[in-house]
Amino acid sequence: MYVCLCVGVTSHTVADAVADGACTTNDVAQKCGAGADCGRCRRSIRAIIESADPSVDSSGGPSVRRGRRPR
DSSP states (O other), X not given: OEEETTTTEEHHXXXXXXXXXXXXXXXXXXXXXXXXXXXXXXXXXXXXXXHHOTTOOTTSSOOOOXXXXXX
């Protein structure tokens, strides 16, 4: 399935980039180009990253546990 239509990147290519160490959408964009142009595919890229390792925060920001407020 195509994830990024701007540069023609498939979900398999994104998964390969994640397996090769990409853990944010910016990392994926640098490795294969997906998400580097218009950005509409970044939600799909995040889902692929999180499905590979649910503990990773793929937003590129600091890791925050969801559902809990800091004290």
